[in-house]
Amino acid sequence: MNNVYNESILVCVYYGRNGERLIKRGCAIANMMKSPLYILTIDPKPFDELDAEKIFYIEQWKEYANSHPTAQFIMKDNESRPVSKVIAEAARENNITQIILGQTAHSRWEQLTKGSIINSLVREIPFVDLHIVSVSRYIQDEEGIYDKGIRAYLIKDGEHYKLSFNHDKQTEYEGIFFKEADTDFDNGIFRLMKDAATIHVLVIDGIVTELKNVDIHTAMGLDDSVE
Structure with a gap:
């Protein structure tokens, strides 16, 4: 796949069903721009101390990455640094130009770090586009019973x-x-x-x-x- 627009997409996911939706959004943008896609999750605990539910989500995200021709899954475990620092580091290492965050994950990470991730990222990597995807317009509805809110x-x-x-x-x-x-x-x-x-x-x-x-x-x- 030729990177026509010279873009690289980073999707930041936190545990929960909204991660799948964010990844699909990232895949759509990456396909449109013919650009590489990176899926990042961060946890303060070492991987071997994670519970079964978290490991389930991680395995799902890996499968999504494997199903996309240019996607790569990145797991940052045992991390004591602020989330914004880890995201910024991953962005620099992979020449990221666009970052996708979910509203729920964004809020949850802000609780963990006691600060605004958005403000921190703007300071750390000011030339990267940030997309905050609202998850309030969706409900858990795998059966397709409800339309988009x-x-x-x-x-x-x-x-x-x-x-x-x-x-x-x-x-x-x-x-x-x-x-x-x-x-x-x-x-x-x-x-x-x-x-x-x-x-x-x-x-x-x-x-x-x-x-x-x-x-x-x-x-x-x-x-x-x-x-």
């Missing part, structure tokens, strides 16, 4: 709330609506912030009867305990 609003309507796709003065909540696939009705899940917490509520025919958090697996019919 779109911005929507809840308007108080008597004892219930009415779904709207336009913001006005009567709007009480702003969030993301995940519509059920293959239906003409506004049925699905609405994600919003309430009392400083993220919750998911059911939407049936464009109406939310109560702001009660629902379990996503149950809402998708994936709870094995339910007959």
Whole structure:
């Protein structure tokens, strides 16, 4: 594959299902630009001390890298340095021009390092493009039950709330609506912030009867305990 645009893509992944989505985004960009792709994960623990769940994700990421003609997986374990330092080092070593971070991983790493990764990376490698990919517009939905989330609003309507796709003065909540696939009705899940917490509520025919958090697996019919 000829690197037509002289670009190199680095995808930074943290444990969780959103890593797959970030890698697919990186693959799409790398394919479009015919550029090499690097997948990086960082852990403060040595590899042989990682639990089974973390190793599962790492093996998946390796498979994704192997399936792409120019991808390479990079594991930085037993790392005590700030995450931004490790990312910057990997970027320099591999002549990276674009870095992709997920919003959740970005926030999690900031918690671990007690600082802004974005600001640190801008200082460390100022000539690299940073892409922060929002994961709030997606829910775990391997079965394809829900469409990609779109911005929507809840308007108080008597004892219930009415779904709207336009913001006005009567709007009480702003969030993301995940519509059920293959239906003409506004049925699905609405994600919003309430009392400083993220919750998911059911939407049936464009109406939310109560702001009660629902379990996503149950809402998708994936709870094995339910007959």
